[in-house]
Amino acid sequence: MRIKSIKPTIVVAAFVLTGCVMPPPDDSFVGDYLTARFAAGANDIDAAAKAFSAAEADAPGSREILRDAFFFQLAAGDINAASVHAARIVSLKDGGEDGLAHLVLAAQAIKAKDYKKARAALTDAEIAAYMTASANIIRAWSTVPAGGPEAGLASLRETAGAEYKGFYPLHQALLSEQAGELEQARAAYQIAVMSFRGSIEVAAFGGFLERSGDADGAREFYEPLAESRGFARIPARGGLARLNAGKTPPSFDGGSPEKGVAIAFYGLANGILQQTISQRAAAEDAGFRVGDANYNMPLALAQIALYLDPSFDDARRLAGSILNIYGESEKAIAMLSLIGPSSLYYDQSRIEIAGALNELGRGDEAAALLRKAARNDDASNDLRLALAGLAASNDDHREAVKILDRLIADLPEDPESEAWRIHLSRAASLLELGEWKRAEADLERAVVLAPEQPTALNYLGYSWAERGENLDEAFELIEKAVSLDPSSGAIIDSLGWAHFQRGNYDEAVGHIEQAASLEPSDPTITDHLGDVYWKLGRRIEAQYQWRHALELEPGGKLKAALKEKLENGLSE
Numbered sequence: 001m002r003i004k005s006i007k008p009t010i011v012v013a014a015f016v017l018t019g020c021v022m023p024p025p026d027d028s029f030v031g032d033y034l035t036a037r038f039a040a041g042a043n044d045i046d047a048a049a050k051a052f053s054a055a056e057a058d059a060p061g062s063r064e065i066l067r068d069a070f071f072f073q074l075a076a077g078d079i080n081a082a083s084v085h086a087a088r089i090v091s092l093k094d095g096g097e098d099g100l101a102h103l104v105l106a107a108q109a110i111k112a113k114d115y116k117k118a119r120a121a122l123t124d125a126e127i128a129a130y131m132t133a134s135a136n137i138i139r140a141w142s143t144v145p146a147g148g149p150e151a152g153l154a155s156l157r158e159t160a161g162a163e164y165k166g167f168y169p170l171h172q173a174l175l176s177e178q179a180g181e182l183e184q185a186r187a188a189y190q191i192a193v194m195s196f197r198g199s200i201e202v203a204a205f206g207g208f209l210e211r212s213g214d215a216d217g218a219r220e221f222y223e224p225l226a227e228s229r230g231f232a233r234i235p236a237r238g239g240l241a242r243l244n245a246g247k248t249p250p251s252f253d254g255g256s257p258e259k260g261v262a263i264a265f266y267g268l269a270n271g272i273l274q275q276t277i278s279q280r281a282a283a284e285d286a287g288f289r290v291g292d293a294n295y296n297m298p299l300a301l302a303q304i305a306l307y308l309d310p311s312f313d314d315a316r317r318l319a320g321s322i323l324n325i326y327g328e329s330e331k332a333i334a335m336l337s338l339i340g341p342s343s344l345y346y347d348q349s350r351i352e353i354a355g356a357l358n359e360l361g362r363g364d365e366a367a368a369l370l371r372k373a374a375r376n377d378d379a380s381n382d383l384r385l386a387l388a389g390l391a392a393s394n395d396d397h398r399e400a401v402k403i404l405d406r407l408i409a410d411l412p413e414d415p416e417s418e419a420w421r422i423h424l425s426r427a428a429s430l431l432e433l434g435e436w437k438r439a440e441a442d443l444e445r446a447v448v449l450a451p452e453q454p455t456a457l458n459y460l461g462y463s464w465a466e467r468g469e470n471l472d473e474a475f476e477l478i479e480k481a482v483s484l485d486p487s488s489g490a491i492i493d494s495l496g497w498a499h500f501q502r503g504n505y506d507e508a509v510g511h512i513e514q515a516a517s518l519e520p521s522d523p524t525i526t527d528h529l530g531d532v533y534w535k536l537g538r539r540i541e542a543q544y545q546w547r548h549a550l551e552l553e554p555g556g557k558l559k560a561a562l563k564e565k566l567e568n569g570l571s572e
Contacts, residue, residue, distance in 0.1 A: 028058050036068065043292065043326040045299070049076040056085075063089075067097060074104065074300040077319075079307040083108045090125075099127030099135065100300075103265075106138050107304055110261050115142040130272075133167040134264050140171065141260040149179040149255070166195045167267050170204060174254040174263075177208060186212075197225075198270055199314055200263060203235035203250075203344075210239065210249030219243055227416045231317075231348075238344040241378060262309035269301035269318060295322045313345045320352055329356035347373060351386040363394050381407060381422065388425055395556075397429035404429070420450035424459060431463070439463070447477070454481040458491045465498035474498050489518030493525045500528070505535045523554035527562060534570040542570070 036051035049072035056062065056069045070085035086101035102125040109118035119142050127135050140155035147154075152175045156168055173188035189205035202225055209218035218239060225236035242249070254260060273295060280293065299322045305315040316339055323332035333356045339349040350373040357366035370387040373379060384407045391400040404426040411419055423446040430439035443460040450456045461477030464470045475498055481491045496511030509532045516522075516529045530545030543566060550562050 028054075032058055033065065036065075036072075040068070040072065043294070043296075043328075045072060045075045045296070045323075045326070045328070046331070048072040049078065049081075053081070053085075063092060063094070070101060070104075071296070071300060074100075074303060075296050077303040077306070079104065079108065079304060090121075099125055099131050102127060103131060103135060103138065104304065106135075106142075107261060107265070107308060110138065110142065110257050111308055113145075113257075115145055115257065118142040131268070134268050137167065137171050137264040138261050140175070141257040141264075144175070144257055144260075149175040152260075153179065167264065167271070169195060170201055170267065171260060171264065173204065173208070174260060177252060178255045182212065196267070196271070197230075197232055198267075199231040199235050200266060200270070202232040203239075203314075204254065206235060206239040207250040207252075210242065211252065215243055227418055229418075231314075234344050234348060237380070258308045259312075262305040262312050262315065265301045265308070266305040266312065266315045266318070269298040269305065269315070272301070273298035273318070273322075293325055295325065298322060313339050313343045313349075317345045317348060317352075320349065324352055324356055327359070329359045332356045341376070347380045347383040351383060354386065354390060358390060358393065363390065366390055381418075385422055385425060388429075392425070392429050392432075395432075397432045400429040401426060401433070415449070420446040420453060420456050423449070424456060427459070427463075436467070452484065454485040454488065454491055457481040457484070458488075458494050462494040462497065465494065465501050468501050471498065471502060487518065489515040489522065489525060492518065493522075493528055496532070497528055500532055500535070505532055508532050509536060521552055523549040523552040523558060523562075526552060527554070527558060530565070531570055534565075539569070 032051050032055035036048050036055055039045075039047035039051055049069070052065060052069040052072050056065045059065070066085060066088060070082050070089055073079075073082035073085060083104055086104045089097055089101040090105065102121055106118040106121040109115070109121055119139055122135050122139055125135070136156065136159040139159075140152040143151040143155050153172065156172055156175070160168070169188045170192035173185045173192055176182075176185035176188055185208060189201075189208050192201045193205050195201075202222075206218055206221055209215075209221060222236040222239045222243075225232050226240055227233070228236075241247075254263065276293075276295060276298070299319055302315045302319040302322075305312055306319065309315075316335060320332045320336035323329075323335060333353050336349040336353050336356075339345050343349070350369055354366035354370050357363070357369065367387065367390055370383060370390060374384050374387055384403060388400040388403040388407070391397070391403065404422060407422055408419075408426065411422070423442040427439040427442035427446070430436075430442065440460075440463070443456070443463060446453075446456040447460050457477045458481040461474040461481065464474035465478070475495075478491065478494045478498055481488075482495055485491055492511050493515035496508045496515060499505075499508035499511065512525065512529050512532050515525050519525050526545050526549040530542040530549065533539075533545060534542035546562050546565050550559065550566075554562065
C-alpha cells in the first residue's frame with residue numbers, strides 16, 4: 001500500500017490548516033511522517049510500520065495515518081500491534097476503509113478461540129467486495145467448534161450468492177471431508193483446482209485422492225502439474241515422490257478454525273499477488289513503463305495467515321519471496337529459515353535464502369547452503385540448477401558446468417520437458433568458456449526437448465546468427481520464437497541481429513530499435529543498436545549508444561569490446 005509523494009511543505013500546511021481537529025504538529029511528527037512515507041516508498045516495511053505508528057502517536061486524529069500505521073504493522077507481521085490500530089479504525093465508523101480491520105479483529109478472536117467474538121467483529125461490517133468471501137469463510141469456520149463441520153457448510157451455503165465466491169469450494173471441500181461427506185468433498189476439491197490451481201489447492205485435492213486410496217487418480221492428477229513452472233509443481237512432485245516410495249498418504253490437516261481461516265487469508269493473498277503480477281506483465285507487454293513492484297497487500301495477508309498457523313510453510317514461502325523482491329535480504333532469510341527439511345518447500349526456501357545471501361555479498365555461504373541441501377537424497381533438480389546458476393553468476397563457469405554435467409548425467413532417457421532449462425544453462429556457461437561445439441549440442445538438445453519454447457529457439461538461433469552460421473535455420477528459429485513471444489525485447493533483438501549478420505542493416509535497425517525500447521536496460525541490445533547505427537553511417541548516435549551500454553554495467557567481454565569501439569569504431 002504505497003502512498004503518493006507529497007512535498008514536505010504541503011504536508012506541514014495540511015496539518016496546520018486542520019488546527020480545529022488537532023494542534024499544530026511538532027518537529028517529531030513531521031520527521032516521523034516523512035520517514036514513514038520515504039520508507040513506504042522504498043518498501044522498507046518495518047521502518048514504515050514504526051514511523052507511521054510514531055507519527056500517529058505524535059499527532060493522533062489523522063485517520064489516514066492511523067490506517068497506514070495499521071496496514072504497515074500488518075505487513076511487518078506484528079498482528080497484535082495492528083489489532084490495536086484496527087480497533088480504533090472500527091470505532092470510527094466512517095466507512096473509510098475496506099473491511100480489513102474487521103477481518104484482523106476476527107482473526108485475532110479466532111486465534112484466541114473466542115469464536116463468538118470473531119463473528120461479532122464481522123457483524124454489520126462494511127466490507128469491500130474483494131474481501132467479502134474471506135469474511136464469509138471466517139464466519140463459517142467460527143461456527144465449527146460449536147456446530148461441527150455441518151454448521152460451517154450451512155454458513156457457506158447461506159452466502160453462496162456473494163461476490164468472489166471462487167474461494168469457497170476449497171473450504172467446502174475441507175469441511176465436507178471433515179464431515180465424512182466424501183463425494184461432496186471430491187467434487188468441491190475439483191472445482192477448487194479448476195478455479196485456481198494453486199499450490200494449496202493441488203496439495204489439498206492430491207492429498208484427498210491419496211487418502212481415498214485412489215493412487216492411480218492421484219498420479220494422473222500430479223504428473224502434468226509436476227512439470228509446470230508455477231509453485232503447484234512443488235506439492236505435485238512431493239505427491240509423486242510419496243506414491244513412488246509407497247509412503248503413507250498425508251493426514252487430513254484442514255479441520256481447525258485457525259487453519260481454515262489461515263487458508264482463507266493465504267488464498268486471498270495469492271489471488272491478489274497473481275492478479276498484480278498479471279497486470280504488471282500486461283502493462284509491460286503494452287509498452288508501459290511500470291515502477292517498482294508493490295506487493296504489500298499480499299504480504300500483509302500472508303502475515304495474518306502465519307499468525308494463525310505458524311506451520312503454514314506455503315504462506316511463509318510467499319512472504320519470504322516478497323521480502324526478497326523488496327531487497328529485504330536479512331528479513332527474507334529470517335523468514336525462510338523457519339522452513340524445515342521435512343517441508344515440501346525446503347528446497348525452494350534454500351534457493352531463495354541463497355539468493356538473499358548472494359545479494360548480501362555472501363556468495364560462499366550461499367554456495368555452501370545449496371551444496372549441503374543438494375546432498376539430500378531427495379534434493380530437487382531445481383536446487384542443483386540453482387547451485388549451478390549461483391556459480392555462473394559469480395563467473396565460475398567451470399564449476400557451473402561440472403554441476404550441470406552431473407545433473408544431466410542423472411536425467412532419464414526420456415526426461416521431463418523442463419530439462420531443456422538444464423541444457424540451456426550448461427550451454428550458457430560453455431559459451432562463456434569458449435566451448436562452442438559442446439554448447440551448440442546443448443542448445444540443439446534444448447530445442448528438441450522444448451520445440452515450442454521461445455527462449456530455447458531464440459538462444460540457438462541467436463548463437464548461430466552471432467557466429468554467422470546456419471543463417472537460414474537461425475532465421476527460422478528466431479522467427480518462430482518471435483511468433484510465440486512477440487513482446488520479448490531479447491527475441492526481437494535476435495531477429496534484428498540475424499539481419500545485421502546478413503548485412504541487411506536497413507531491415508535490422510527497426511527490429512533492434514524496437515528491442516531497445518522494450519529492454520532499455522539491456523547492455524547487449526544497446527550495443528547492437530550502436531553497431532547498426534555505425535553501419536548506417538550514424539556515427540554520433542552509435543557512439544552515444546555504446547557509451548550508454550557501458551553505463552549499464554555489462555560483463556567483462558562486452559565491456560572490453562565497447563571500450564574498443566568507442567576508441568576505434570566498429571571494425572570492418
